[in-house]
Amino acid sequence: MSFPDQIGAANKASIEAALTLANTAFSSAEKLATLNLNTARSILEDSVSNAKSLLGAKDAQELLALQASLAQPTIEKFVTYSRSVYEISAAAQEDVSKIFESQFGEINKNLTAALDKAAKSAPAGSDVAVAAVKSAIAAANSAYDSINKAAKQVAEIAEANVAAATSATVKAVGSASKAKKAA
Template identity: 70%
Template sequence: MFTTPEQFAAANKATVDSLLSLANTALASAERIAALNLNTARSVMEDSVSGAKALMGAKDVQEAMSIQASLAQPNVEKAVAYSRSVYEISAQTQEELSKMVEAQFSEFQKSVAGLLDKAAKSAPAGSDVAVAAVKSAIAAANSAFDNMN
């Protein structure tokens, strides 16, 4: 029932590896969003400059209004595309993180079940009811987690 230093070290290494994987996923997502923001800002700046040049070249108010109206639609489309890209990045990141958490929870379930079995074998006589109650509580928690997913 006792944990050896090797088991403890292996558990710590697995935890550090999991946290590193989570951090890498989060940083990759932040990097993708930062790149999207920079590209969007660059595009907006270029469009603004070309729009301003076009407006300055207008010969009358009617032409200026026409140019201004023609500039609005592409900006709306770009805003929608930007929102869609942010959503896709966020959804992909959420999916990756969810898979990692599910894998960790699965490993945790196996570990707890193994420890409980070891404890049940070395438990004093008459503790069967307590062990069964703990197993039932764990099964209920696992069921609740599965239903959330």
């Protein structure tokens, strides 16, 4: 493959990657917009229903009991909404990471092929310089892999922490609601 063909192929791959990134961004934005609209509709419906229930209370004790019983579902919906936003964001980040990993791998492959081709036509004694560049590339790849693995571990830890915090919040609100009802 000639040098101009390589440049053309690289440009085509870059355009395809940019289109994939744009589609990922639009898809994530669409999912978030749908989630927000559905959540807003649900909140409006719940607010109307809750207001009707509260207006129907006959005394202060019934009003307090209703408030306590209405708080739990609201908190649970907020937690579910937050978890959904996190899941959409995490999925988008994962898709973007895959695209960049693919591009990085392609660039790495093309660079290695170009170095091998250059080494074949290079003057005698230049093999040391080519080996040094290949070694630098291997070190950069190793560092990239290590950083990538560490980022994935951080994401897994963050996801576990979000799940634990969500569970703790729901339990705490449930306990508080039960304590109010008992009082």
